[in-house]
Amino acid sequence: MDRAALLENVLPIVVALGIAAVVGDLLILSFGEAPATEYRLLVEGTWGNAYGIGQVLYKATTLTFAGLAFAMAGRAGLFNVGAESQLAMGGFAAGIMGLLLPAGVPAVIGMLLCLIAAAFGGAAVAAVPGVLRARFGASEVIVTIMLNFVVLALLNWLVSAKIHVTETLHTPPINTGRVPRLADMFDAFHGSAANWTLLIAIAVALSSWWWLFRTRGGYELRAVGLQPDAAEYGGVNVKRVLWTSMCLSGALAGMGGVNFVLGYKGYYEEGFAGGAGFLGIAVALVGRNHPLGILLAALLFATLSQGGLAVNALVPKQLTDILTAVVILAVATAVPEVQRQMRAAAASALAALNRSAATPSAERDA
């Protein structure tokens, strides 16, 4: 990325985060507390100790998958608002795979099979809006939203009526395919949910970057997102790209389910996604649909989410949820605005340059 493009992507985010910080300050002041104290508490409760760091890393892992899912569809010009149910289905599929595998399967193979099951679970859900969009031009925004309710109700029925432990809303515990926790290796993380799905998330983010920017498939996907008609003219099968990128997006969301199901609890539990699918939109937005930006943005939102618990004694923990929504609104409004301003500034600078170039040199020298 050259410097101008970097500036165009980073500056609006800085502006937006500044706006969100001001709103946060006002809310804290309205509670009669000092913003500086709150922010110090927030940072100490998250990055100040191993447990806090572990919790942030755990939350960031799920958010990375959800953010990548939204970005992958976004690069193809599609809006996947269904990461929430794709994530749930992915977790469910991983859980079922873990339950079905016989006890003697080597751990690594078990994990891999569960991860694949999760990806297929998410992709299967996303295939519906993908195919309906490619075949009938149906709005993938609406279909993914509607499908969220359908899939969550279906999973609710499966778990509550078919395969649950009595008196709970979760499946029996899984023995094969469990992902080890960070605490198994580093004692300091004891009690936190952080687990090695984190490494899978980083690997998947890097692979997504490589695929998007270094392969023909990724190039076609981005071409469809920028100019579908031009891509079609250039020989890209636009319909195929539309539904395959939706499936890819769903697979990314689905893999996020592994973090909770195999890495944390060891079983599928009703409602584990808890809005992370929607936060993925925020992550992708702040990360500018770029896999590396998404890793950073996931850390930011995970910090806010965990930080709410740290400040809860002084101000309600919903303060950080409000801040999260304000960040989304601020980014959504600041990005087009700042980019417009920057383009206007560039255009007027160019015009000035042209004017001076058009002036005869003799006149200028005089």
Add this chain to the structure above:
Amino acid sequence: MNAIAFLLQTIRISIPYLLAAAGGVMSERVGVIALGLEGLMLSGAFGAAMGSYYGGSAWMGLLGALVAGLVMTSVLAVATLRFKANQVVVGVAINLLVVAVTRFFLRLVFDSASNSPRVPGFGGEGAANAMLASFANPVVWIGLFALPGLGWLLYQTPFGLRARAVGEKPEAATTLGIAVGPLRLKGLLLSGALASLGGAYLALDQHQFTDGMTAGRGFIALAAVIFGRWEPMRVAVACLLFAGAETLQIQLQGAQLVPSQFVEMIPYVLTIIALAGVVGRSVAPAALGKTE
């Protein structure tokens, strides 16, 4: 099962859908995607509880609902109209924002994580027939007339003609001297007022605000808008249909013919089928979601 009781309960359940769906039609017909309906309803419900609690009457509750709903609508309008932010993103953000803000104030004002204290509603308590008495609520009547009224507004008035023009072909509307921005703003404000009344109905009917009490009703209303192909009377029928399915499920609960989860899916599955064009194509207003 008593047919009259079934009809009355269907109407009661349909009121929040009818109001929010009317808001959805208004918003989408001027070209703004109505993804924030759920949040606008929830803010209306909270505003109603606050107004009724402090004002001491359900009428103050309605006022509170309108204030809360219109504040949120203004945020949405500034983001989408002034700053041309992506409407899908703003809609999702508004929903997240309202959930967080209502929880924040629930704790701040009522010191509770789950619900407000009991607030006054519209009469009818202790009446001989509770089902009939619930029709003493003026919001019921606003709800029943919202979509027919909107149909009249859209098809019989100059405002409606302009609104439809702005939602279909904003460039052409501009050429004819219609100011697109202000017209969309009026449409959005009307939309927000209707949706917040839908939320107010819930809070005043249950005499309290509970956390997340809209429970996806805004999305069912959005489904009704699409299933009814953005035509007010068709949308009204869709709302009644969805409410009827819900009533049936409540009344048959003892029988366990179909798991309740499958009844919950009905509005969404029907809408997906409608979008796929299996039974008559559902085509959105042409300028829906376009920012420039």
